[in-house]
Amino acid sequence: MAKLDLDEMLAQIASEIAKITYRGRVADYIPPLADVSLDKFGMAVCTADGTCARTGDAEEGFSIQSVSKIFALTLALQHDAAEIWQRVGREPSGTPFNSIVQLESEHGIPRNPFINAGAIVIADILTARYGAKGVQAKLLALVRDLSGRDVTGEAPVSINEATARAEKSSGHRNVALAQYMRVFGNIRHDVEETLDAYFHQCALTMSCTQLARAGRYLMMEGVNPVSRHVIATAAHNRLILALMMMCGHYDASGNFAIKVGLPGKSGVGGGILAIAPRIASVAVWSPGLCAAGNSLLGTYALERLVQMTGWTVF
Numbered sequence: 529m530a531k532l533d534l535d536e537m538l539a540q541i542a543s544e545i546a547k548i549t550y551r552g553r554v555a556d557y558i559p560p561l562a563d564v565s566l567d568k569f570g571m572a573v574c575t576a577d578g579t580c581a582r583t584g585d586a587e588e589g590f591s592i593q594s595v596s597k598i599f600a601l602t603l604a605l606q607h608d609a610a611e612i613w614q615r616v617g618r619e620p621s622g623t624p625f626n627s628i629v630q631l632e633s634e635h636g637i638p639r640n641p642f643i644n645a646g647a648i649v650i651a652d653i654l655t656a657r658y659g660a661k662g663v664q665a666k667l668l669a670l671v672r673d674l675s676g677r678d679v680t681g682e683a684p685v686s687i688n689e690a691t692a693r694a695e696k697s698s699g700h701r702n703v704a705l706a707q708y709m710r711v712f713g714n715i716r717h718d719v720e721e722t723l724d725a726y727f728h729q730c731a732l733t734m735s736c737t738q739l740a741r742a743g744r745y746l747m748m749e750g751v752n753p754v755s756r757h758v759i760a761t762a763a764h765n766r767l768i769l770a771l772m773m774m775c776g777h778y779d780a781s782g783n784f785a786i787k788v789g790l791p792g793k794s795g796v797g798g799g800i801l802a803i804a805p806r807i808a809s810v811a812v813w814s815p816g817l818c819a820a821g822n823s824l825l826g827t828y829a830l831e832r833l834v835q836m837t838g839w840t841v842f
């Protein structure tokens with residue numbers, strides 16, 4: 529196959545995006561996210577040959593929000609794989625990311641680790657192993673190690689305390705989910721402690737370049753291609769990618785699979801991480817969301833990239 533000119537493709541995508549006037553709506557239920565400009569757009573593509581192409585605001589940090597659910601699940605799978613599947617399902621939910629309805633008839637067991645309820649259970653499992661503050665430190669260390677630092681002057685990956693605090697005071701739905709699951713015995717810590725870990729993981733701030741680099745283990749069958757450390761076993765890695773395909777975009781996962789055809793995970797900060805297995809790790813950021821809470825133009829950009837490269841898994 530001829531070598532793809534990714535720089536040219538990304539420039540083409542960025543110029544198409546710049547002309548689009550309807551850019552979706554920023555998430556306003558977490559106050560700091562409401563202040564982000566809809567004009568922002570960044571994209572970074574790290575390929576298996578070790579190079580990264582980027583465009584637009586690819587070096588600017590943004591709140592990765594639910595994209596962090598991938599890293600939290602990866603961490604939990606390292607030591608608590610058996611427990612996870614007793615407490616969280618592995619099926620698509622077909623409901624919005626913050627829905628509570630299935631929990632009543634399904635005994636407080638969330639459908640999967642990527643909806644909020646499932647991610648809160650993962651945070652509870654991680655809290656048992658590392659303690660509330662320990663979870664933050666462990667996740668930050670994992671993501672920093674995965675994303676490395678090879679752009680001069682780049683700010684290290686951090687957790688934005690103001691965003692975590694804002695979500696703590698406005699995240700009533702997550703409090704309701706956690707309290708409800710506690711009734712079924714599926715949250716085992718103080719709700720405040722578990723949610724503290726969850727809100728801090730959501731407040732991880734990363735650029736597209738850092739996120740694409742952090743996702744490289746997912747394209748390399750679970751191995752960090754720089755350190756050669758096994759981050760996820762090959763079987764766990766396949767499981768994470770399968771869940772990303774089925775559940776990474778909540779009740780819009782089918783649409784994403786059809787349009788983009790890659791395992792992907794979105795966040796309400798407007799970021800998406802998508803993986804072309806053995807080929808590329810791609811991060812995109814555009815803060816405007818569609819009705820399902822996924823980046824509108826981020827999805828469009830990935831759709832265009834896959835049209836240009838043929839990288840769909842189907």
Ligand code: DON
Nearest residue numbers: 593594625730794795796821
């Ligand atoms: O818990 C929440 O509602 C947010 N911290 C994360 C939600 C999210 O990113 C959903 N993604 N599209």
